[in-house]
Amino acid sequence: MRTEHPFMRQSSLDISPEELRELSSRVNELVLEYFSEVSDLPVFPETFGGDTLAQVGTTMPAEGVSVERLINDCRTIIKNSRHNGHPRFFGYVASPSTPAGAFADLIASALNSNVTSWRSGPAATEIERTVVRWLGSLIGYGEDVRGLLTSGGSMANMTALLIAQRAKAGREASRKGLWRSEAPMTIYASEQVHMSIPKAADVLGFGRDQVRLIGCDDQFRMNVGLLRERIAADLQSGLKPFCIVASAGTTNTGAVDPLSEVADVAEEFALWLHVDGAYGAPAALDESKRPLFVGLARADSVSLDPHKWLYAPLDCGCLLFRDEAQARVAFGDEDADYIKVLEQDADESFAFWNYGPELSRRFRALKIWLTLRYYGVRRIAAAITEDNVLAAYLAELVEQEEDFELLSQPQLSICCFRYVPPAMRLRLDTDAQENEAIGSELNKLNERIMYAIQRGGRAYLSSATVHGKFALRACITNFRTTRADIEQTLEIIRDAAIGI
Incomplete structure (x- = not known):
């Protein structure tokens, strides 16, 4: 039972020190158990729609349930989850959380700061502004940035x-x-651009048709010649180009647009240059990949997601920009009475609502700050570099095997390929007239293989369309993945093919 304080209200949700220790101990034990066992769990659970609710129930309780029951239900939720932290999870762009990041999120949730401004969260605001500068420095955008x-x-x-x-x-x-x-x-982006760009154009009222999708070269990078031609044509037609979106790591293949050349075009036509580095920007920490990011520092704004490739827990994205005044123009300076800032000091009067649409904001920065301080930049950089090395190793194995075909050479940590049974490969090589039909068969086969792998629980791949071919897509942003996992994944694909 809780310890009664002489002035405690009857409806208080505080609990006694003993209850708090029990709850903390049981939850901590569960989390430690998960971190120690995640590599041995099925990547995807043996479950079906409605299974979880059938086990934990759907009735909202009038009275509280026991800690034992809550922990058991949480075990069910964990058991019926897809595990992004498994070393053979290669679907989408979702890195595992580090233990340091997970515990930082607990601290942030306990503190429960609403990081609207310095006044609302003095420490949290200062930590976030520091983290923003760190992120700018990490990716080569510069430390003197805002965001x-x-x-x-x-x-x-x-x-x-x-x-x-x-x-x-x-x-x-x-x-x-x-x-x-x-x-x-009008907005300009490559045909490989992330879906969030046309979606944003729709939400903001520009219209999806005003996003001009520019063709790519054979490495899936924006064709700068076509970009320049399309901008000139739109100007001739009386339209008003205003922004180019370059990709620093596309979702499909990990391609990085020629950023310096794109920046030249942006300067030539006086357009805003935004670089979508949500996935790929942290790869600038890999020295061997740094040349791909030449020109990034010339962008007006850059996006990146620490929860994608800095191993931070969801949710944690970031927008960096250079001109603070231009960001303030976008979000106005007319404050409602209840958020009026009276502080005069520049740091104390700072408010995030002047730079983005959110008012309520959680303390996202703590998990990045604690992760970077716990591991250090060199260790994080080594993990990212190893992810890139493993993607190259997968491509190397695929090229060596007769029953696989490499569809795109990894630029970062994404490898796209497909399974090609020897008999079908022979048909492709000897019967050119039937290539289209055989290609369609291969697309269907690899689609079924992907589904079988996803539900099989031994590995997890996603898909992409590469030159009209259905590709098995492995995105490696996982500090637990080893060469043995890469090798085993190819065997898992073969097993899935045999079972179809």
């Missing part, structure tokens, strides 16, 4: 597009709307 943490890359990209529009069109649109614009405003 804020977001829920992820989608929100960071959308915020960047709004800032870009206001920077190029002025703040009148914030009052009168885009319908008063003299001409439709």
Whole structure:
């Protein structure tokens, strides 16, 4: 029972020191157990729709349940989850959380700061502003940058597009709307751009059709010649180009656009340059990949996701930008009475609501700050470098095997390939007239293989379409993955093919 304080209200949700220690001990034990066993769990559980609720129940309790019951139900939730921390989880772009990051999230949740401004969270605001500078330095964008943490890359990209529009069109649109614009405003990105860019254009009112998708070269990088031609053509047609979005690590293949050349075009036409580095920007920590990111420092804004490749827990995205004043133009300076800032000191008057759409904001920075301080930059960089090395190793194995075909050479840590049974490969090599039909068969076969692997629990791959071919896609952003896991994954694919 809780210890009664003489002034404690009857409805207090505080609990006694003994109850607090029990709850803390049981939860801590569960988390430690998970970290020690995650590599041995099925990547994807043996479950079905409705299974979890059938076990934990759906009735909202009128009275509290025991800690024993809660922990058992949490065990069920863990058992029925997909485990991104498993060393053979290669689907999408989702790194495992470090233990340091997970415990930092517990501290942040206990503190429960609402990081709207320095006034609301003095320590949290100072930590976040420091982390933003650290992130800028880590990726080669520079330490003298501004920015804020977001829920992820989608929100960071959308915020960047709004800032870009206001920077190029002025703040009148914030009052009168885009319908008063003299001409439709256009955005330019490669055909490999992340879905969040057209989605943001839709949400912000530009329209998806105003995102001009530019063709790519044979390495899936934006064709700068085509970019320049399309901008010139749109200007000739009376449109108003305002932003180029370059990719620093595409979702499909990990391609990095020629950033310096794209920056030249942005300067030539006086356009805002935003670099979507949500996945790939942290790869700048790998010295062997650093040449790919030449030109990144010339961008007006950059997005990156620490929860994608700095091994931080969700959710944790970031938007970096250079011109603080332009960001403030996008989000106005008219404050409601209840958030009016009276502090005069520059640090104490700082408010994140002047730079992004969110007002309520959790203390996201602590998990990045604690992770970087616990491990140090060199250790994080080594993990990212090893991820890239393992993707190259997978590509090397694929090229050596007769029953696999490499579909894109990894630029970062994504490898796209497909399974090709020897008999079908022979048909491809000898019957050119049937290649289209055989290609369709291979697409269907690899789609079924991917599904079998995902539900089989031994590994997890996603998919991409590469030159019209259905590809098995392995994205390696996992500090637990080893060469043995890469080798085993190819055997798992073969096993899945045999079972189809």
